[in-house]
Amino acid sequence: MPEDQPLIALRGVTKIYGSGEAEVTALGGINLDVHDGEFVAVMGPSGSGKSTCMNILGCLDAPTSGQYYFRGVDVASITREDRAMLRRHYIGFVFQGFNLLKRTTALENLELPLIYRGVPRGERRRLGMAALAQVGLAERWNHTAAELSGGQQQRVAIARALVASPSVVFADEPTGNLDSAKSHEIMQLLKSLNAENGLTIVLVTHEEDVASYAGRHVRFHDGMIASDSGRAR
Amino acid sequence: MIWNALLLALREIRNNLLRSSLTTLGIVIGVGAVILMVTLGAGATTRITAEFSSLGNNLLAIVPGQENGPPTAVTPFEISVVDKIQREIPNLTEVVPELAVQGVLVNGNHNHNSQIDGTTNAYLHSRNWTLIAGREFSPAEILAGKSVCIIGETDRRELFGDQVPVGQRIRINKITCEIIGVLAPKGVSTFGQDMDELVLMPLKAVQRKIAGNTEVNVIRVLVDRPENIAHVKDLIQRLMREVRHIIPGQVDDFSVEDLQEITQIVTAVTLVLTAFLSAVAAVSLLVGGIGIMNIMLVSVTERTREIGIRLAIGARERDVLLQFLIEAILMSAFGGILGVLLGLGGSAAICYALKIPFVFQPGIVIIAVGFAAIVGVAFGYFPARRAARLDPIEALRHE
Numbered sequence: 001m002p003e004d005q006p007l008i009a010l011r012g013v014t015k016i017y018g019s020g021e022a023e024v025t026a027l028g029g030i031n032l033d034v035h036d037g038e039f040v041a042v043m044g045p046s047g048s049g050k051s052t053c054m055n056i057l058g059c060l061d062a063p064t065s066g067q068y069y070f071r072g073v074d075v076a077s078i079t080r081e082d083r084a085m086l087r088r089h090y091i092g093f094v095f096q097g098f099n100l101l102k103r104t105t106a107l108e109n110l111e112l113p114l115i116y117r118g119v120p121r122g123e124r125r126r127l128g129m130a131a132l133a134q135v136g137l138a139e140r141w142n143h144t145a146a147e148l149s150g151g152q153q154q155r156v157a158i159a160r161a162l163v164a165s166p167s168v169v170f171a172d173e174p175t176g177n178l179d180s181a182k183s184h185e186i187m188q189l190l191k192s193l194n195a196e197n198g199l200t201i202v203l204v205t206h207e208e209d210v211a212s213y214a215g216r217h218v219r220f221h222d223g224m225i226a227s228d229s230g231r232a233r
Numbered sequence: 234m235i236w237n238a239l240l241l242a243l244r245e246i247r248n249n250l251l252r253s254s255l256t257t258l259g260i261v262i263g264v265g266a267v268i269l270m271v272t273l274g275a276g277a278t279t280r281i282t283a284e285f286s287s288l289g290n291n292l293l294a295i296v297p298g299q300e301n302g303p304p305t306a307v308t309p310f311e312i313s314v315v316d317k318i319q320r321e322i323p324n325l326t327e328v329v330p331e332l333a334v335q336g337v338l339v340n341g342n343h344n345h346n347s348q349i350d351g352t353t354n355a356y357l358h359s360r361n362w363t364l365i366a367g368r369e370f371s372p373a374e375i376l377a378g379k380s381v382c383i384i385g386e387t388d389r390r391e392l393f394g395d396q397v398p399v400g401q402r403i404r405i406n407k408i409t410c411e412i413i414g415v416l417a418p419k420g421v422s423t424f425g426q427d428m429d430e431l432v433l434m435p436l437k438a439v440q441r442k443i444a445g446n447t448e449v450n451v452i453r454v455l456v457d458r459p460e461n462i463a464h465v466k467d468l469i470q471r472l473m474r475e476v477r478h479i480i481p482g483q484v485d486d487f488s489v490e491d492l493q494e495i496t497q498i499v500t501a502v503t504l505v506l507t508a509f510l511s512a513v514a515a516v517s518l519l520v521g522g523i524g525i526m527n528i529m530l531v532s533v534t535e536r537t538r539e540i541g542i543r544l545a546i547g548a549r550e551r552d553v554l555l556q557f558l559i560e561a562i563l564m565s566a567f568g569g570i571l572g573v574l575l576g577l578g579g580s581a582a583i584c585y586a587l588k589i590p591f592v593f594q595p596g597i598v599i600i601a602v603g604f605a606a607i608v609g610v611a612f613g614y615f616p617a618r619r620a621a622r623l624d625p626i627e628a629l630r631h632e
Binding site: 055058060061080081084085087088089092093095097099100101103104108112113115116117118144160164 | 237240241244248249538539541542543544545546547548549550551552624625626629
């Protein structure tokens, strides 16, 4: 059984915003398993609950009810601080808007999660340069984020997500701000990281061709999972 | 954790040099302006108080006649009284006999009306007069009542224009008189009187050659310390009653006046200036504080996104807070030190230029730095705390 224990398991997870008349049900009871090494695309129109679901999966937000098992441990109702520690040690993020520190160099951006993990200086440099090399930007290590193009910024953001060797990387519309050529590059990069390094990726998108890079497709509709192509074998 | 926070804080300061310098500048200006205003104000107060003191607030004047009583026959003083006071009254630093008359000064075809005081060198010392040229009276000149004089700046200008007339002669009424000295100008007194319209001559010269008598119409004494004034005044009153044969019950035919008026003015002026200075300090602190607050608030709003990023990649609320606290402390400390240097240096320079004394005020330096540090740290820390308590997602969406 431990062999097949899912990395992530949602059981009856709901998320309700507001209260009384203004109550909005963003998630209406979700069950979802994600296993190590999967590349899952979460799809659906805007307002379908896919972003809410990712925020809960990424421990950026807590569910209203239900259980969230991360490696078998229920983390649905842990404290803010414990959620921060979970993000620090097990989770990487890639955002639509890149969210790098603008006036900070690529390498220092990559060092950030390592500093919070308490990795010593020399090790930080080595890991940072290695991650930059992985996304093909080793020679740009001393450029600030503001000096890089959109595609390059997203590569740095991906490097930052994987530099601390997380269990899973969540990518929220990672190609939303890029043209189709750059989108293709970024998706190729994510796909190869998944295929070659076994990186678990959960991708949120509303574009079919972006989702096509993923091995499994989960579609949301009105706060519920409408379809799930299932775990690829 | 603290070293990591320090590292992150230093990187943030370095990577955002413009923002960091603006924040620091806010603190520098806040601290510097307060110190500058208050130090200059204290210098001006000291200067003004000193000028009032130079009017001589330890002076007592003994004048014939009752100041506010019924009219009595006014008998002027004899010169012997002056010696008696000098011998018998303690705690006096100077005793100054004076005989004041009005006269016309003539040099060629220039003439000018002036007060002429027959007196001694003690006149100069008791009222802080200094000479810009020439010398004081010699003992022989005083004793013999020679026709020599020391003239004030206004008289000099009226009679001689740009010349320094030491050694030249002028006519005073009907006598000819050699100028041996020129007084440093004092300007117009608080009471609107030109203090530089003054000629000093040996007492005997005025008595014999101008007034034609042996009288003294004022005796001024300079008391060594203000707290002895009342005691000395009492002793002089007794001595004078004895000298002038006034029996108990009879009204004095003289009065001893202290210049309480001046003392009161000095006290009042000092009070007003102190109040004014406090107001200036308060306004400067407020303005400086608002400046610091603005920059901190603007930059923290800008940094809400940054806080969101940090939270998303694994910072806890307290990691973010510690970093912001360290940043605020570093910039406040640096800005504070720079502000103190600028404030003190600037006020020293301005004091020098305006010729007012530089009065170091340690109190205001501490208050200014403390206030700026509190404002800087509070407005660096509390908005950051608000942002760090947001959900990371909300902080990230912040534009």
